[in-house]
Amino acid sequence: MSIRYNEATKQFILETASTCYQIEIDELGFLHHLYYGPKTGQGDLAYRYRIYDHGFSGNPYDMRNNRAFSLDSMPQEYTSFGVGDFRVTSIRASCSDGSRCFEFRYSGHEIIDGKYAIPDLPSVYNNDDEVQTLVVSLIDGPANIAIRLYYGVFENLDVITRTAEIINWGHETVWLRKASSLCLELPFGSWDMIHFHGRHCMERQPERVPLFHGIHTLSSGRGMSSHQHNPFVILCDRTATEDSGACYGMMLMYSGNHKTEIELDQFDSVRVVMGVSDDRFRWELTPGASFRAPEVILSCADGLTQLSHRFHRVVRNNVCRGEYKLSHRPVLINNWEATYFDLNEEKIVALAQKAADIGVELFVLDDGWFKNRVDDNAGLGDWTPDTNKLPNGLDGLIKKINDMGLKFGLWVEPEMVNENSDLYRAHPDWAMTAPNRAPMMARNQLVLDLSREEVHEYIFDTLSGLLSKYNITYIKWDFNRPLADVYSHSTPSPRQGEVTHRYYLSLYRLYERLTKAFPHVLFEGCAGGGGRFDAGMLQYSPQIWCSDNTDPISRLTIQYGTSFGYPVSAIGAHVSATPNHQTGRLTPLSTRGTVAMMGAFGYELDMTKLSDEELEEMKGQIKRFKELEPMIHNGLYYRLSSMKESGHYFAWQFVAPDKSRSLLSIVVTNPLANSTPVHVRLKGLDSDAIYSVNGEFECTGSALMNAGYTFPQLTGDYPALQLDIIKVK
Ligand code: GLA
DSSP states (O other): OOEEEETTTTEEEEEOSSEEEEEEEOTTSOEEEEEEEEOOSOSOOGGGOOOOOOTTSOOOGGGTTOTTOOGGGSOBSSOBSSSSOOSOOSEEEEOTTSOOOOOOEEEEEEEEESOOOOTTSOOOOOSSOOEEEEEEEEEETTTTEEEEEEEEEETTTTEEEEEEEEEEOSSSOEEEEEEEEEEEEEOSSOEEEEEEEEETTEEEEEEEEEOOSEEEEEEEOSSSSOSSEEEEEEEEETTOOSSSSEEEEEEEOOSSSEEEEEEEOTTSOEEEEEEEOOTTOOEEEOTTOEEEOOOEEEEEEESHHHHHHHHHHHIIIIIOOSTTSSSOOOOEEEOHHHHTTOOOHHHHHHHHHHHHHTTOOEEEEOTTOBTTOSSTTBOTTOOOBOTTTOTTHHHHHHHHHHHTTOEEEEEEOTTEEESBSHHHHHOGGGBOOOTTSOOOOBTTEEEBOTTSHHHHHHHHHHHHHHHHHSOOOEEEEOOOSOOOSOOOTTSOGGGGGGHHHHHHHHHHHHHHHHHHHOTTOEEEEOBTTBTTOSHHHHTTOSEEEOOSOOOHHHHHHHHHHHTTTSOGGGEEEEEEOSSOTTTOOOOOHHHHHHHHTSSEEEEESOGGGSOHHHHHHHHHHHHHHHHHHHHHHHSEEEEOSOGGGTTTEEEEEEEOTTSSEEEEEEEESSOOTTOOOOEEOOOSOOTTSEEEETTTEEEEHHIIIIIOEEOOOOOSSSOEEEEEEEEOO
């Protein structure tokens, strides 16, 4: 039993294998957060709070004679405005009389076996895990608005999921202005925030900063989870390292506009509020209607490595779905950086043949294959093959590719439309554009208004038409511009604030229908590289193109940052040409291979221009990746270097689940003259076992983990080394 309720103390105790979460219903019915952290063996933790008189903080009416009782200084589970708590709030709404004050008090609870699901939204699901759900109901009497707080307790995964449902039980419409998924309080301690910011071609750059007083906001208003701020954040003790120290991770399972507010308040207490962004959000809640917030995956751990391992496990096993979630991911060749738009059947067939010869398993035909798509000015929306480029149609091309023993995959960008397309000419109102204004352009395209049912159906029909007609086993689903001038021509004006969230509800439903109808197809997500790299998308596409930047040296930081929250199997990573097309950097093929092997491995370059030696080396890489993939994707991943070392080198390690083998990788980003040798302490091995280190010598696991390993001096341009650590006894 992972959830208990103690009637005498009015406390909920939620326990996972190593953590505990405690909530108390206080004397007025407010839901008081008692504790989240390692298990303590102590049932009642209410002793940790003492109420001081905080003077200018407000007091609820029932406590008018007790100046010390104030919600402004109390850790809570979900907070509102108008009750004397002036910190970041979890919910904002306005009633028909214009009032915006709410006071949510306990009205009941349920403990249910199994994991709740959220209608219309992706959520963590249960395999054979021990899972229970706690639902606590709160109500604001005067407005008759209820909140149901959901806690999914995954005992063995050491994960708790959270979400909220807001229900209007009143007789008047209520306008929701904010409806967060999570409020988490860390009332004591001193904390650093680690977040993952970035830009196109430089996603998920990790940044660790001490919290200062005030509100830190991490958000995206771009209509996508974004290149700029990933919806994943860590709060860790200021002294925490990879190996120890309290670390809390919060991951929003959502791909649209999001916001995380982290407030360090006047009493040095931290509150985190996370959910759909409230900027430009306004949701009509008619009598009887409810709003469901997306899910947050929450975990706390001792050290950053343990926290990452917990997120890797839950995302890989309980977020990703479908046939490919745990199975082999085909090694692919993508033609984008080989041909860009300048493709034709002859070039594609030549490229595919080279790839087939060296062991590639899947050919992905990228952008440019459809009518009028000679550049990015036209064609999006009309998904019929360009017979000028492909005289034998897609069918003819796929047949040739299949005959080489390769599977076939196709790039699509179904949510978009060019003005120069038959679709736009027929349905200009299907695009999101603000009335009486010229549309905002990005990459010369507009976004289709997926909140409209006919657009949803059009995209479903188009994609299922392609998937039924052709032998396609993989889809790269791209999304190459933000939502800017958001406006739906079919939504009444007061409800325009719902459009972006409705867009995502429709997108998830679309993915749901397509993945059910075509279970054998592997979907890879993409948004100008990794602009929609989030747990929401990972429910449907178990891998996501991590970045349009394929330079292995840039990728080191991008993939390092991504690894804090997301499993290696989710990271689409390709070997590309040198000089690199984004940075112009020259790197050895072995380095490009080493970096791309930290992911779902593939190639993206013109193989017809390579020498026999290069092709031979690639053949070896493919063979090696196929052999190592079970460990790389199913094993544990360890970061052995920190951002401090990144100006010199990056080192990382994979360890098989049974610890029988490991792969140690290093890339030197800046060889230093006369420097101290790079020395790392390995992790995750069996202490008592003897390992062969690359066939060169034998050593105990304990020695490799405690005394460590010293790399030979690596010189030249960005050298890399992979070492096989294999258990011999
Ligand atoms: C985006 C993707 C690329 C490629 C191009 C095609 O930028 O991230 O991988 O597919 O679109 O236009």
